[in-house]
Amino acid sequence: MTTLRTVTTLIGFLVLTQTLFPQSPNSFTGSWNLVPQNSHEIGLYGTLSLRFLEDSGSITIIQKWGTTRSYTDSLTLPLNGSPARVPVTSRVWPANVFMGLSMPVGGFRTLTAATSKDGSTLTVNDEYQVRGSQGPSTITVNHVYTLSERGNLLTYTMERSSRRTGPQVVFTLKRPGYKEAYVVRLEDNWDIDGLLPLHALYISLQGLANTDAPRFYILYPANWPFTYVHSVYEFYRDKRNFTFKEIRSPSEALKALRPFVQSYVVWDKNVRTSLIVAFTVAGLERAVVVSEELITEAERVGLKPVEDFRGKFTGKSDAEIYQWAYDRYWDRCNKEYIVWLGGEHGKIMKPGVADFGVAKRVFFNDLSSRPTDTLEYSLARRILSEMKPMSMVMGWHSYAKDLEREHVTLTSRYGHRVEGLHTLPNVSFSSLVPATPGFKFTNNHNLQPGKDYTPKNKVYISCIQTDGIGLGAWLKPGRGEIPYAWEVLMNYVWLAPAMAEYFYTMATPNDYFIGCLSGPGYIYPKAVPPALLSTLIAKSREFMKILDLKVFEIMDYSEGATVEGNTNLPKRVVDEYYKGMPEAIGFVNGYSPSHTFTVRDGKPFMSYDYYLSPTRPEADAVADLQELARINAKRPYFLLMHVRESSDIKRVKGILDQLGPEFEVVPLDIFLTMAGKRPTFQERFLDATTSDSE
DSSP: HHHHHHHHHHHHHHOOOOSSOOOOOOOOOOOEOEEEEEEEEOOOOOOOOEEEEEETTEEEEEEEEEESEEEEEEEEESSOOEEEEEEOOOOOOOOTTTSBBBBOOOOOOEEEEETTTTTEEEEEEEEEEEEEETTEEEEEEEEEEEEEETTTEEEEEEEETTTOOSSSSEEEETTTTTTTOOOOEESSSBBBBHHHHHHHHHHHHHHHHHHSOOEEEEEETTTTTTTTHHHHHHHHHHHHHHHEEEEHHHOOOOOTTTTGGEEEEOTTTOOOOHOOOOOHHHHHTEEEOGGGGHHHHHHTTTTTEEEEEETTTOOOOOOHHHHHHHHHHHSSSSSSSSEEEEEETTBBBBOOHHHHHHHHTOEEOOOOTTTSSHHHHHHHHHHTTTTTTEEEEEEEEETTTTOOHHHHHHHHHOOOOEEEEEEOOOOHTTTOOOOTTTTTOOOOOOOOOOOOOOOOOSSEOOOOOOOOTTTTTTTSSTTTTSSSEEEEEETTHSSSHHHHHHHHHHHOEEEEEEEEESSSSSOOOTSOOOOHHHHHHHHHHHHHHTTTTOOEEEOOOTTSSSTTTTOOOOHHHHHHHHHOTTOEEEEOOOSSOOOOOOETTTTEEEEEEEEEESSSSSSHHHHHHHHHHHHSSSSSSEEEEETTTTTTHHHHHHTTTTTTTTTTEEHHHHHHHHHHHOOOSBBBBTTTTEEOOO
């Protein structure tokens, strides 16, 4: 067993070394495997592999078409441009065996080879006769091999003098071990007595496998709250040259990813909270989490237990369990990240974000943020106070213990930033996939220099989708049909850069991105200590520049509920945003309607005037908007609408189309520019005594 473990660890190390320390950027030497989804179709043989051997002044190119049924073409060519005459020994013309062409055995090919000055491109000129049904014909083929992605990706273009129409013949290949990953599909069953134990094992294993390279991706069910999981998988596969091998069982998963695991931790299915503590252990001890029935699977690959929580927490409260975990593990945990593994409660848990927490060795909990829950609240405060400034609070509050506004208020008081939800998937994978080299985030700005944007006497409407892109209608019908603004989770620029690229590359001209939510992550600015707010806004400004964003959104529920509470902002907070984001062309505020308004130097600060609930019948929504326009009779009237993420754009367009000719839907940047020119709203802030002032 020791020998087996040593061998598997060595194999894992060699794969990791090849991934992290590739061949020199301008070296073709080594083997290359086809990326089939990004390559020209290969008849009969189905695939192509290459091998290069470089020597002083020459290069050997070995092309193998196919696997068990195959054809190999091996050429050794000088690199000084002098011609090489190579005899033809096989009639096979592998470029397309289904065309009636053959190589003339006994004939010759004349080839020359040369590399570019920087060594990144190898060009081979190949001239020979090919025999068709009408006899021989001479063709010339330019074989162009180009390295990219630090020498890990190879693009092979075959340019034939005889092929003058149709798509290019291009093959994409990569080094073995580079961008090769595993994938598993999860069912929609998150019950402790159902498939949660299996899912928890996979998610903890994902965090361990993805600690330093993206090796394991999880395909969540189609109804998962983050709707992009499958689409992003296809993006990684089809646009970013990942190849995935599907895993179908826990034994397969543990065997494939054994080099990245050192032990296992057992949680108690009778004490739900023990699973949350087990995720903390998983990161610290490089352990997979298993319930009792999965111990055999872990031991089958040679893993030993590091903790066993069966019976340990029976009869204990969450406050007692987390205090025990704090005393035992907190000193070793990451102080820049923490995971609130809340959300659903009882027999259900959806720990989608746990992989990232395991990878980052964080402390997991679902402590209450409600002050009346004195023991849990006190421990939560202590933990947050011991985090580094501006830390990331991943996951989400427990739906059974407290409210969103209580949770974000508490984290904001320490200057930390929330990145929800508990269902946030595959972050350990996506955080290690950079954006394409040279990719620049470019927003769809609509303002044209020198153009006059003086508004007419109309009702102008602009729509913003709630809750970020990932929870929104991005993949639902209608996107692109009307001007529409989307809240960008700005931490994606470093937390999941390729995923941010995914959204930007999919955007239509009608899709306009804005920054959110109150900071570089979700914060309530009224709850943030004033000395910390400017630092958070400065970090937001940094992300805004990278993501090419000109509009920023604020939301603050630190003083009560959506409607009954006070969601308005004091002048001091508004001042901080104007001061900290001089490049912004405007700001929006609220979730449901709010009442903070001002304008400075033509840059408005506007609150939502309407929230489109997903349950509101279309006829009522039309009547609501028309009624608002009658009450706000001064023209122009600027009506900013927040659309709940569960509404698709087809529905929104259907409502807007019924409003009549006085209404005009415009892009958000134009909307704010016009409102800044002719503001018809009244300036309004929250004063120091928490009552409204005008």
